[in-house]
Amino acid sequence: MQASIPSIVGQMIVFGLFVWFTMKFVWPPITKALEERRSRIADGLAAAEKGSRALQDASLKSEEALKAARVQAQEILANANKQASQIVEQAKGTAQVEAERIVAKAHEDVQREVAHARDELRKQVGELAVAGAAKILKREIDAKAHADVLNELAAKI
Amino acid sequence: MAEAGHSPAEYVTHHLRHWSSGHDSAFISLTDWHLDTLLISTLLGLVFLTLFRIAAVRATAGVPGKLQNFVEVLIEFVDNSVRDSFHGSRAFVAPLALTIFVWVFLWNAMDLLPVDLVPKLWAAGHAAAGEDPAHAYIRVVPSADMSATFALSLSVFFLIFFYSFKSKGFGGYAKEFLTHPFGPWLMPFNLILNIVETLARPLSLALRLFGNLYAGELIFILIALLPWWAQVVPGLGWAIFHILVITLQAFIFMTLTIVYLSMANEHH
Numbered sequence: 001m002q003a004s005i006p007s008i009v010g011q012m013i014v015f016g017l018f019v020w021f022t023m024k025f026v027w028p029p030i031t032k033a034l035e036e037r038r039s040r041i042a043d044g045l046a047a048a049e050k051g052s053r054a055l056q057d058a059s060l061k062s063e064e065a066l067k068a069a070r071v072q073a074q075e076i077l078a079n080a081n082k083q084a085s086q087i088v089e090q091a092k093g094t095a096q097v098e099a100e101r102i103v104a105k106a107h108e109d110v111q112r113e114v115a116h117a118r119d120e121l122r123k124q125v126g127e128l129a130v131a132g133a134a135k136i137l138k139r140e141i142d143a144k145a146h147a148d149v150l151n152e153l154a155a156k157i
Numbered sequence: 158m159a160e161a162g163h164s165p166a167e168y169v170t171h172h173l174r175h176w177s178s179g180h181d182s183a184f185i186s187l188t189d190w191h192l193d194t195l196l197i198s199t200l201l202g203l204v205f206l207t208l209f210r211i212a213a214v215r216a217t218a219g220v221p222g223k224l225q226n227f228v229e230v231l232i233e234f235v236d237n238s239v240r241d242s243f244h245g246s247r248a249f250v251a252p253l254a255l256t257i258f259v260w261v262f263l264w265n266a267m268d269l270l271p272v273d274l275v276p277k278l279w280a281a282g283h284a285a286a287g288e289d290p291a292h293a294y295i296r297v298v299p300s301a302d303m304s305a306t307f308a309l310s311l312s313v314f315f316l317i318f319f320y321s322f323k324s325k326g327f328g329g330y331a332k333e334f335l336t337h338p339f340g341p342w343l344m345p346f347n348l349i350l351n352i353v354e355t356l357a358r359p360l361s362l363a364l365r366l367f368g369n370l371y372a373g374e375l376i377f378i379l380i381a382l383l384p385w386w387a388q389v390v391p392g393l394g395w396a397i398f399h400i401l402v403i404t405l406q407a408f409i410f411m412t413l414t415i416v417y418l419s420m421a422n423e424h425h
Contacts, residue, residue, distance in 0.1 A: 001183065002175065002182075004185075015260075032216075
């Protein structure tokens with residue numbers, strides 16, 4: 001067991017050099033990398049926080065938009081309903097008028113037909129009456145000569 | 158194990174003798190260099206610096222590799238230890254603490270090598286070189302050499318003065334030295350107490366590390382004297398226990414250095 005003064009001094013010099021080297025070339029790069037990583041992680045966390053907040057905002061906004069759209073749809077539906085019933089009312093009115101018109105025209109036609117038929121009938125009855133009279137009289141009657149009389153008769157029926 | 162023709166005492170003293178530049182047998186040698194301590198501690202220091210320098214060059218802020226992870230864990234651990242007690246710029250103190258911790262740890266870790274491994278190789282090397290293998294001495298645990306531990310503790314000792322003068326000025330330090338802790342009327346007692354306290358720091362720092370590792374080495378040597386079948390259990394037990402000791406002693410040396418420097422750096 002011995003302590004050697006030259007060894008102590010030499011060892012101190014070596015120690016000093018080692019500390020100097022560590023201080024200059026080992027410590028700063030590694031602590032710098034550590035610091036950088038720390039700030040990078042902090043940035044990442046902040047970004048994530050911001051992202052989640054933005055997501056929350058967006059979902060809130062979308063919910064609002066959905067609600068507004070629903071209200072609008074309701075409104076549009078109501079409007080459409082109103083319009084449809086209006087159209088139906090209008091159509092009903094038009095149909096009524098048309099129907100009345102058709103009915104009126106039919107009436108007119110029927111009247112006309114009736115009048116026509118009556119004329120026809122009168123003519124035939126006149127002819128029949130003439131024929132009957134001819135048979136009864138057993139004599140020929142000049143249809144031409146008595147047309148005026150027959151027509152007068154037909155008009156009376 | 159003791160070789161044939163060697164008494165246990167010879168075996169132990171052979172193992173405890175330094176590879177020295179001279180043959181001075183004084184307790185404190187003014188001339189002899191302990192070449193083994195210098196060589197091995199410098200080599201270990203270079204291993205430490207190379208490894209850490211590689212990690213520093215490759216250091217990225219992105220995903221760290223395994224080496225970088227390991228180095229970062231150590232650096233954060235040391236940086237936190239320094240931050241806890243040292244209030245000032247850590248630009249010098251933290252690298253100092255890291256160097257002390259890793260270097261002392263590596264010194265101590267040499268204690269886990271089989272006690273005969275390096276001396277046997279050393280002797281074989283001497284024999285191959287045509288020299289007398291019986292006089293080939295080498296000790297592989299630098300912290301079991303007072304020269305190494307005192308070199309560290311004296312460096313810390315000077316740094317304590319440096320930080321004291323820096324923070325308090327020479328006058329302030331002298332005043333504190335003379336008037337604390339008992340006040341100006343008991344100046345002689347203050348002086349005695351402070352001298353003892355100041356000198357005790359490097360002494361205790363160096364001797365604690367030296368004592369632990371010297372004793373550890375000695376026990377390993379004694380275990381190596383046992384017959385081979387009796388070595389396993391005590392050798393294993395002592396080695397496992399020593400894993401704790403070598404880490405703890407490195408940590409204590411670093412922590413006390415930080416504490417002493419932070420005390421020197423603080424105003425009272």
